[in-house]
Amino acid sequence: MSVRVRYAPSPTGLQHIGGVRTALFNYLFARANGGKFILRLEDTDRTRSSEEYVKNLYDTFDWLGIRWDEGPDVGGPKGPYVQSERFGLYRQYAEKLVAAGKAYYCFCGEDRLSRMRSDAEPEEGEGAASYGYDRACRNIESAEARRRAEAGEAHVIRLKIPLEGTTKFRDLLLGEIEWKNADVSPDPVLLKSDGFPTYHLANVVDDHLMEITHVMRAQEWIPSAPMHMIMYEAFGWTPPSLCHLPMVLGSDGHKLSKRHGATAVNEFRTKGYVKEALINYVAMLGASYEDGRDLYSLEDLARLFRIDRINKAPAVFDYVKLEWFNGQYIRAKEDGELTEMLLPFAVDAGLFGAPGTRPSGGQDSLFRSAVPLVKERLSYLSEAPAKLAYLFSEPPLAPVEEFIPKKLDAPRAAELLAIAAALLPDCDLSDIPASEEKFRTKAAEAGCKLGDLMMPLRVAVTGSRVSPPLFESIRLLGLPAVLARAAKARAALAAAGSAP
RNA sequence: GUCCCCUUCGUCUAGUGGUUAGGACAGCGGGUUUUCAUCCCGCCAACAGGGGUUCGACUCCCCUAGGGGAUGCCA
Numbered sequence: 309m310s311v312r313v314r315y316a317p318s319p320t321g322l323q324h325i326g327g328v329r330t331a332l333f334n335y336l337f338a339r340a341n342g343g344k345f346i347l348r349l350e351d352t353d354r355t356r357s358s359e360e361y362v363k364n365l366y367d368t369f370d371w372l373g374i375r376w377d378e379g380p381d382v383g384g385p386k387g388p389y390v391q392s393e394r395f396g397l398y399r400q401y402a403e404k405l406v407a408a409g410k411a412y413y414c415f416c417g418e419d420r421l422s423r424m425r426s427d428a429e430p431e432e433g434e435g436a437a438s439y440g441y442d443r444a445c446r447n448i449e450s451a452e453a454r455r456r457a458e459a460g461e462a463h464v465i466r467l468k469i470p471l472e473g474t475t476k477f478r479d480l481l482l483g484e485i486e487w488k489n490a491d492v493s494p495d496p497v498l499l500k501s502d503g504f505p506t507y508h509l510a511n512v513v514d515d516h517l518m519e520i521t522h523v524m525r526a527q528e529w530i531p532s533a534p535m536h537m538i539m540y541e542a543f544g545w546t547p548p549s550l551c552h553l554p555m556v557l558g559s560d561g562h563k564l565s566k567r568h569g570a571t572a573v574n575e576f577r578t579k580g581y582v583k584e585a586l587i588n589y590v591a592m593l594g595a596s597y598e599d600g601r602d603l604y605s606l607e608d609l610a611r612l613f614r615i616d617r618i619n620k621a622p623a624v625f626d627y628v629k630l631e632w633f634n635g636q637y638i639r640a641k642e643d644g645e646l647t648e649m650l651l652p653f654a655v656d657a658g659l660f661g662a663p664g665t666r667p668s669g670g671q672d673s674l675f676r677s678a679v680p681l682v683k684e685r686l687s688y689l690s691e692a693p694a695k696l697a698y699l700f701s702e703p704p705l706a707p708v709e710e711f712i713p714k715k716l717d718a719p720r721a722a723e724l725l726a727i728a729a730a731l732l733p734d735c736d737l738s739d740i741p742a743s744e745e746k747f748r749t750k751a752a753e754a755g756c757k758l759g760d761l762m763m764p765l766r767v768a769v770t771g772s773r774v775s776p777p778l779f780e781s782i783r784l785l786g787l788p789a790v791l792a793r794a795a796k797a798r799a800a801l802a803a804a805g806s807a808p
Numbered sequence: 809g810u811c812c813c814c815u816u817c818g819u820c821u822a823g824u825g826g827u828u829a830g831g832a833c834a835g836c837g838g839g840u841u842u843u844c845a846u847c848c849c850g851c852c853a854a855c856a857g858g859g860g861u862u863c864g865a866c867u868c869c870c871c872u873a874g875g876g877g878a879u880g881c882c883a
Contacts, residue, residue, distance in 0.1 A: 352882090353882055425880085491879095493879070526877095557876075620813080621814050621876095623820065625820095628833065635845095761842085763843070766842075
């Protein structure tokens, strides 16, 4: 039987790292085993589901380059792949369980249930309290229950969890897991009063109908696994293999959530993370592939993925390490591709005029030539515009002290700046080593280090002590502009020198 | 409260009875270098604790502790 796995998110929020991790592992497992990866939208919570989140889901995975073989947008033989479009199915299957005596109508209202829950809160100094539904409706005569339901009385359908005995299943990662039925959630709701299924029913019915062979989901689902097994048993179906993935935690050690910052994939994207880095990093959260390697492409991962290389313990999401991966992939990009990736960030940041302005022809070619200068200096794509701004507009004059090399003073800085500027017309800036050699010689004559000779010029040209390489910058900027900036800086230094 | 899962450097991990417990990120210290960065080299740093089993335990078993999760007409 060939492998069929699914990612079954509910569109009730933005896609975040946790979801991507689950999807990625399912995808990798399918690819590694020549199986199918299926997307199923679990939009059964009609108050929280929204189109906006569906769109975000598509955008996210489209960006990441993770594609499903079957799904709402691409179709497939087991559709529809949206649960709200399968509405009729669930009542039908729930009724089947009722008819078989495995489930029952429950007429308890929300008010009674919430009162019951708050009563169960452990009081100060009190011992064990029981939680969950008290099974009040379980013993209603079935004919009586049917009559009330048909009379229009609001109701849900609940699964009968056996009062005694145990339920066990074999988790592909965790091994044998056995539960006392008394510890399973007491008679969970299968069909809500609005006629929609709960996750539990929909997930079991659809996994069966869609012939899912392996369910890989986060470990937070372990407690509901026994109930699902009881359902498969009640339906007389063979359950899929289960594999509960370790959770991804925030730096505070808790389940990843909005509180942890930029966990929505969207935000990583706008901050300038590249997809390869995100995929590589997330794939390594809670799993390993081969020894001695850090960098894996999606294709590598798809080939190497194995369940027995997954870790059981939860993993903490580390932004710093992700940043390292990002730098690695940025540097690995070919210049042309990196330029295309950087361009939107430059446009948005207003590098070419007002934010949103496209580059002119000249700006475009300048930008292309400048990209190699920042490539090794980027952790995120979004950092590029600020680092290159001095090439596109004159930077504000730096404070005087910025110009002054260590242990020197303003007059000396002005002098070195003049020497450096005077040397420039004699340099062939397309030959960096030669230009550098000229400067080195001149620095020796002037009795200072090369760095000291370059620093005032660097600050004059780029507006900062920290900048991309200076000779290349000067070449891109052109001599006239550079000399003008140098002159302006000299004037400022002179003024500072004459003031006490 | 109850139930379940987990436990190797700060973090991600390798390890499947005999290793100086390896790698990566971070940190620290050097080197290359026109600044910054890249790159290179080095250092620091872990088997939660206690019992067993065994000639021998990070590896197997038990207990304790700690962490996490679940306990919804949300998924």
